[in-house]
Amino acid sequence: MVIAGSAAPSLRIDRVSKRYTPTKLALDEVEFQAGSGEFVVLLGPSFSGKSTLIRLIAGIETVESGQMALHGKMVAGPGKHRPPEGRDLVMVVRDYALWPHMKAIDNVAFALRRLKMSADERRCASLAMLDRVGLAAYAEQYPNDLSGGEQQRVALARALVSKPGLLLFDEPLSNLDADLRERLRVEIASLTRECGSTAVYITHDQSEAFALADKI
Numbered sequence: 628m629v630i631a632g633s634a635a636p637s638l639r640i641d642r643v644s645k646r647y648t649p650t651k652l653a654l655d656e657v658e659f660q661a662g663s664g665e666f667v668v669l670l671g672p673s674f675s676g677k678s679t680l681i682r683l684i685a686g687i688e689t690v691e692s693g694q695m696a697l698h699g700k701m702v703a704g705p706g707k708h709r710p711p712e713g714r715d716l717v718m719v720v721r722d723y724a725l726w727p728h729m730k731a732i733d734n735v736a737f738a739l740r741r742l743k744m745s746a747d748e749r750r751c752a753s754l755a756m757l758d759r760v761g762l763a764a765y766a767e768q769y770p771n772d773l774s775g776g777e778q779q780r781v782a783l784a785r786a787l788v789s790k791p792g793l794l795l796f797d798e799p800l801s802n803l804d805a806d807l808r809e810r811l812r813v814e815i816a817s818l819t820r821e822c823g824s825t826a827v828y829i830t831h832d833q834s835e836a837f838a839l840a841d842k843i
């Protein structure tokens with residue numbers, strides 16, 4: 628798999644391979660680049676290695692060979708593995724992964740826990756981001772009292788609130804019905820671009836890919 632590059636990459640993947648078992652290669656010398664602020668969609672069928680690639684970028688898995696640079700710094704390569712929390716990125720997955728014991732606003736504010744902000748500033752920024760995804764009125768609700776689409780909006784607010792350099796999406800809409808999927812992908816595209824984050828979005832859905840991507 629080779630995807631054409633761009634001038635000033637904020638993510639550069641160089642001949643990255645990954646093997647889970649000795650006989651089976653999950654990724655074979657993958658190369659691609661994402662320019663700063665670019666929205667890149669990786670489109671492929673099930674089992675083609677999309678989640679593997681996104682987990683490697685996130686740092687949840689280690690590469691077997693090749694290297695990866697993020698915002699100009701090598702994060703994975705021979706003898707090098709920078710942990711996920713040191714990569715200035717956030718990942719959004721399909722099962723939301725919200726804390727069930729925290730209200731929506733506290734789930735969002737949790738993403739700001741490491742930043743130097745007062746509790747008030749954190750609440751304020753979180754409420755503003757919930758408002759942006761249309762959920763300000765639900766700030767005090769717990770995830771279990773929200774629909775699937777609302778929970779995914781909270782997850783999106785949590786991902787965007789810290790304005791990460793890189794946003795990773797692993798088929799975040801595949802649990803939702805078609806109507807909602809279409810509405811949410813429009814929101815993902817516009818909010819991500821407003822935040823100025825680089826995005827890597829994986830999907831097996833061609834129409835989703837064409838709706839979102841600067842580059843597929």
Ligand code: ADP
Binds near residue numbers: 648672674675677680
């Ligand atoms: P996709 O997200 O495109 O469906 P995956 O990255 O999940 O693809 O899987 C790529 C291949 O790697 C598949 O053949 C899958 O069975 C295998 N694989 C994925 N994760 C693991 C794992 N933790 N252990 C062993 N094999 C795995």
Ligand code: MG
Binds near residue numbers: 677678679
């Ligand atoms: Mg997958």
